[in-house]
Amino acid sequence: xxxxxRKSQTGFTLFELIITLTVLAVLVMGTIxxxxxxxxxxxxxxxxxxxxxxxxxxxxxKRDTVGACGGNPTTRGFxxxxxxxxxxxAVVDDCEIFDTLNIDRYPPTLDxxxxxxxxxxxxxxxxxxxxxxxxTKQATEINATDQVTKVYLRQLxxxxxxxxxxxxxxxxxxxxxxxxxDDINVFDIRSSSDEIALNGEKYSDW
Numbered sequence: 119x120x121x122x123x124r125k126s127q128t129g130f131t132l133f134e135l136i137i138t139l140t141v142l143a144v145l146v147m148g149t150i151x152x153x154x155x156x157x158x159x160x161x162x163x164x165x166x167x168x169x170x171x172x173x174x175x176x177x178x179x180k181r182d183t184v185g186a187c188g189g190n191p192t193t194r195g196f197x198x199x200x201x202x203x204x205x206x207x208a209v210v211d212d213c214e215i216f217d218t219l220n221i222d223r224y225p226p227t228l229d230x231x232x233x234x235x236x237x238x239x240x241x242x243x244x245x246x247x248x249x250x251x252x253x254t255k256q257a258t259e260i261n262a263t264d265q266v267t268k269v270y271l272r273q274l275x276x277x278x279x280x281x282x283x284x285x286x287x288x289x290x291x292x293x294x295x296x297x298x299x300d301d302i303n304v305f306d307i308r309s310s311s312d313e314i315a316l317n318g319e320k321y322s323d324w
Contacts, residue, residue, distance in 0.1 A: 155316065158316060159316060161278040161279055162278075162315055162316065162321075164278040165277070165278045165279055165309060165321065165324065166324065168275050168276075168277070168278065169307065169308075169309075169324060171271075171275070172228070172231075172271065172275055172307055173306065173307070175231050175270040175271050176224060176225060176231070176304060176305070176306070178205075178206075178270055179210075179224070179225045179230075179231060179235075179270050180222075180223065180224055181202070181203045181205060181206040182206050182208050182209055182210050182237060182240075182268070183209075183210045183223040184202045184203065184206065184209070185202055185209050185240070186209050186210040186211065186213070186223065187210075187211075187213035187216070202240060206240060207239070207240055208237035208238065208239060208240055208266075208268055209237060209238055209239075209240045210223075210235050210236070210237055211235075211236045211237055211238045211265060212235045212236040212237075215230060215235060217302065217303075219302050220302050220303045222290045222291075222303060222305075223303075224289070224290055224303035224304055224305050225270075225303060225304050226302075226303055226304070227304060228271070228274060228275070228283075228285070228304060228307070229274070231269075231270040231271040232269065232270075232271045232272075232273060232274055233269070234267040234268055234269035234270070235267065235268060236265050236266070236267055237265070237266060237267070237268045238265055238266075277309050277310060277311065279309050279311035279313060279321050280309070280310055280311050284310045285307040285308065285309070285310060286299070286307065286308040286309070286310050286322060287299040287304050287306075287307055288304075288305055288306045288307075288308070289301075289302040289303045289304070289305050290302075290303055290305040292305075308321075308322050308323070308324065309321040309322050309324060310322065
């Protein structure tokens with residue numbers, strides 16, 4: 119009886135402790151990559167969403183420049199009036215923001231999209247609605263002589279992969295794989311991260 123009582127009070131052997139710790143270590147090491155991938159995947163989702171929003175803002179700005187400042191200059195003078203996109207309810211009325219080299223009239227910088235530009239009512243639009251400078255009026259209700267400020271981005275976007283607003287820019291006059299920006303306009307943005315995504319692509323190629 120005493121021998122049996124002593125055996126019941128003994129704990130784990132050293133071998134059993136080693137086996138248990140080894141199993142726990144394997145489980146922990148296996149979950150770390152999963153957790154890291156989950157964090158990385160979340161950043162990738164945010165990056166794609168940020169790129170989509172900024173590119174939409176650039177396209178919207180471009181639509182609002184159609185018919186601005188007398189039309190786009192060419193070597194043969196001014197182009198005839200171009201039908202505006204029905205999604206555009208305003209026309210940019212601030213010609214000073216355009217450099218003489220920026221014939222395509224894409225936004226000169228991202229700051230322009232954040233600070234906003236002076237616009238005027240384009241007139242009757244199929245898709246009228248509110249949104250100019252936080253006003254509740256419909257675009258078609260704004261007098262043609264009134265001038266308001268339209269903001270295209272709420273704030274300067276941050277690259278989720280770098281944690282900074284250090285985007286790579288490309289103008290409408292550059293190739294898609296250009297490494298440096300010519301400072302003419304912002305046609306597209308890319309991440310400045312050199313890391314590889316989970317799908318094997320470079321973030322800078324998105």
